Amino acid sequence: MASPSYLSLHYASSIFIVAILHYCMSYCAVGYDAQTVSDSPLLTEKLGINRTIKVDINGNGEFKSVQAAIDSIPEDNSNWVIVHVRKGIYREKVHIPKNKPYIFLRGNGRGKTAIVWSQSSNDNVESATFKAEAHDFIAFGVSFKNEAPTGIAYTSQNQSVAAFVAADKIAFYHCAFYSTHNTLFDYKGRHYYDSCYIQGSIDFIFGRGRTIFHNCEMFVVDDKRVTIRGSITAQNRESEEEMSGFVFHKGKVYGTSGVYLGRAKGPYSRVIFAKTYLSATIVPEGWTNWSYDGSTKNLYHAEYKCHGPGAFTDRRAPWSRRLIEEEVVPFISIDYIDGSNWVPVWI
Structure with missing residues (x-):
């Protein structure tokens, strides 16, 4: 019969092997490259x-x-x-x-x-x-x-x-943007933000860029001057044909005050949060049409497989959307911004 110490060592080795296999299956299977x-x-x-x-x-x-x-x-x-x-x-x-x-x-x-x-x-x-x-x-x-x-x-x-981004084919890597109201004016063009930090309180990412925010952190600063809650985004897409919209893929939202994921700035406002950690700073309604008095039927405020205490969607604004995989894939792909033709590095 094998000794107890041998059995313990064998058991520990088996657990280690299983953990390694789980890591490989979790990351390698989705194209994760630990060297990139x-x-x-x-x-x-x-x-x-x-x-x-x-x-x-x-x-x-x-x-x-x-x-x-x-x-x-x-x-x-x-x-x-x-x-x-x-x-x-x-x-x-x-x-x-x-x-x-x-x-x-x-x-x-x-x-x-x-x-x-x-x-x-x-x-x-x-x-x-x-x-x-x-x-x-x-x-x-x-x-x-x-x-x-x-x-x-x-x-x-x-x-x-803090920054006005107003041209095509612009990318920021490991950068940070600090202000309170209207921090990042992502005005127009195809843009890519990777592992960036963005801080603000009200409408702190706004404009009509066609933009992917990959693995970015959004930190919410409390604004005690107003009774309305702040919003992370105020995207201003104005027509169905307009190829613009903010896509947040992975990353996290946290901070010191309650906030909406976004508010409608235009009739076709488009913002998507996918696989993002949402802390309790996100209010249950999630989205707002404050200051916009038009129809909400063309608003594209959406979420996909977000997680964290702010990710529950039971009380979300009625026009907001919960996407399925087939719907979200075109947006979280680098092809959304034609990035394979101009983004030097993406993960």
Whole structure:
């Protein structure tokens, strides 16, 4: 008869093997690649970049200002160039103009490299700390922050945009966006956000971009000025033919205050949360048509296999949707933004 110690060792080995098999079945079967990380070296390799402009606030680079480095790039640039922004807080407004595509803005990490300004305005674009208006732009490891103090509710002081994204084929990797009201103006074009952090209170992701947010964190800040609850999204799709909509795939929502997943900004507003962790910050109704008085029949506010204490759908707004796999697949695929043709790395 085998000794008790041998049986214990055999049992422990069996448990370990089963755990390994479970891991492989859970991840490998869905195409998970443990070796794929959307880091800066891989992005640089995929884009084939061999030119770098260094920005260092302490003077150890070619420029001390991010905008000065952008200004040095020729108009109608046709080759990818890295603007490497070393660690530091760069207090300036930065604009990527329409005639300067193929820029890779590379920081030293969103906790180390930050572009910060403080401005509120009755014009969202005017208030923006960072503006990207050129096609084929990529940012990695940078924080964008508008630290304007919270103003009076329902006034122009609410507009304090951290980033205005207004061109086609733009991607952000491991970046962060900080403000309160109207943090990220995802205005138009095909966009991809991977592993980003976005913080705000009311309408803090808005616009009419055709956008995938993959594995992103949305942190809700309490806004005690108003009785209505805030909303993560205010998407403004205006017609059935318009190819726009925000898709949140995986990631998580959490924070300090109750919030809606989104509110209707236009008659065909389209937002989808798929396989996302929703904390108790999500109110039971989930969605709202506050300030929109039109028909709700064409709104496309939807969820698919979300989880967490805020994911229960029993009390959701009556026009919101619970999708099945066949309905959600076209949206969570990189093909939704034609990404296989321009996104350098996706997971």
